[in-house]
Amino acid sequence: MHQSLLSWNSYRYLRWTLVLIIVAMGIYVSQYASYVPPHGGTWQGYVLGITGALGIVWLALLGIRKRRYSSRLGTLAGWASAHVYLGILVLTLSVLHSAFELESFNVHTATFWLMLVVVLSGFYGLYAYLHLPEQRSTNLAGEQPEHWLNALKDIDARILERGSRLRLGVAAEVMSALRGTVLGGSGTDQLLGRDRSYMRLLDDHRQVPNTDQKTIITRLSETLPDAPTEADQALILSELFSLFGQRQLLLKRLRRDLRYAAWLRVWLYLHIPCTFALLIGLLVHVFTIIYYW
Numbered sequence: 001m002h003q004s005l006l007s008w009n010s011y012r013y014l015r016w017t018l019v020l021i022i023v024a025m026g027i028y029v030s031q032y033a034s035y036v037p038p039h040g041g042t043w044q045g046y047v048l049g050i051t052g053a054l055g056i057v058w059l060a061l062l063g064i065r066k067r068r069y070s071s072r073l074g075t076l077a078g079w080a081s082a083h084v085y086l087g088i089l090v091l092t093l094s095v096l097h098s099a100f101e102l103e104s105f106n107v108h109t110a111t112f113w114l115m116l117v118v119v120l121s122g123f124y125g126l127y128a129y130l131h132l133p134e135q136r137s138t139n140l141a142g143e144q145p146e147h148w149l150n151a152l153k154d155i156d157a158r159i160l161e162r163g164s165r166l167r168l169g170v171a172a173e174v175m176s177a178l179r180g181t182v183l184g185g186s187g188t189d190q191l192l193g194r195d196r197s198y199m200r201l202l203d204d205h206r207q208v209p210n211t212d213q214k215t216i217i218t219r220l221s222e223t224l225p226d227a228p229t230e231a232d233q234a235l236i237l238s239e240l241f242s243l244f245g246q247r248q249l250l251l252k253r254l255r256r257d258l259r260y261a262a263w264l265r266v267w268l269y270l271h272i273p274c275t276f277a278l279l280i281g282l283l284v285h286v287f288t289i290i291y292y293w
Helices: 008-033 043-065 076-097 107-139 145-163 168-179 187-192 211-226 231-291
Strands: 198-200 207-209
Touching: 008 043, 008 076, 043 076, 043 231, 076 107, 107 231, 145 168, 145 231, 168 198, 168 211, 168 231, 187 231, 207 211, 211 231
Parallel strands: none
Antiparallel strands: 198 207
């Protein structure tokens, strides 16, 4: 993916971007030849601003291109590569267009800050798509999440079968640990990989956290030495201890996968709405300039 995106077609868009940045800086510096200080209202400022506005529109078009796989307007990899480097170019053009006058807050600077959020969130999206899929694949050992979910179901079935043969008290805690397992949860829980699993203790009927299955594993380890003399009870407890250990590892693997998937998605919740807001802000910015011209 690194090759097909950042270095697409022998760094074609990187080279174009560097050339255009040098040209833009030359246009900006040329303002110092006059007695009027650099600002967005000079012909140089308009050239930089119009070019930047066209770049913003082009950046927004990638979202359309990604959903039109039958389009003949270039390859998706080529558009994505242009998208990355064009973001750098647009950011540079906007700063030069404003002549670095970004202290006050108005409709014009608001458009710039929206563009900055869009570009920076896009950079995070690039990082996420270049690194997180590989981490997900490593975490899942090359398998699909469904493989590990099926493995979890198999372990749960074995726990249910053995738990049904235990004495009533311990069996109730085992069933409570299964029922109280939370996989996923809120968006924040997924981003942080937080486990809100719980279970109910037999002693005082309290509901307690069962994070990473630690509580039920501890309860089984405490119960095992005092297991009834019947051999099958001690054996079942030992098997359950082992099964919950396997379950703990499986749940950790699945939560890591959910966390990676959440971090792959979360930037879009900022990037896409801010892109629409940026386009609206850009229209207001242009309309205001034309109206007061």
